[in-house]
Amino acid sequence: MALAELVQHSEVHALYSSHHAWLQGWLRHKLGNAWEAADLAQDTFISVLSGGAAAPIREPRPFLATVARRLVAHRHRRQVLEEAYLAALAALPQSLAPSPEERLLALEALQQIDAALDGLVPPVREAFLLAQLEGLSYAEIAARLNVSASSVKQYLTRANRHCFFALPA
Known part of the structure; x- marks a missing residue:
């Protein structure tokens, strides 16, 4: 492992160990759901890691809270979109209802469009x-x-x- 990778690994480990429990508790308090909080805490760290922003963070908790808020908003927007789509499907006659595969493809397309419009x-x-x-x-x-x-x-x-x-x- 190169020195730069070793340093980044160490910084990421320190960020995760120091702030994961806090972030998960903060999310649990905000969301009222321990399972969703655990998922979003993990998603937050994955987002930080994939963005390569683990090393230069001066104020980790506000930064992590901001990333987590964005993920919560994105998840909420995705749920609203999915519920609207399912409600529209429920209004269709059974003969016109798409197959489960078509529903999944349509939901994925809607989520991609929503992300693009965001x-x-x-x-x-x-x-x-x-x-x-x-x-x-x-x-x-x-x-x-x-x-x-x-x-x-x-x-x-x-x-x-x-x-x-x-x-x-």
Whole structure:
């Protein structure tokens, strides 16, 4: 093992040993669920490790809490999306209901789209959703968002480019 890897391994170990129990307790208090807290604590450290940010953290607890809050928000958003999809499926006649495999593929696609849209600033995301889900024209979107039609065109160009590069091929 190279010296740099050994140092990083040591720093990660120290971060985990010093703050894992605190983070899990903090999450348990916030969520009221020990199992979900344990999962999210692990996910938080995995996120930190995969981001390569373990070494230069000056204030580990606020940093870990911020990462954990984002993961909690992401999980909540994913659950809301899944519940909405399942409610829409429940409203379909049985003959039109997709197979379990199709449901899973659709949920995964929705989660990828949600993650891609999460990277957009709110007006750009809202313009994109109004165009894609409600089929509104540039003028109608501009009126709703109280911006010019040329701004809407720029928003949609930015959103389309962002989604194109954010979603897997």
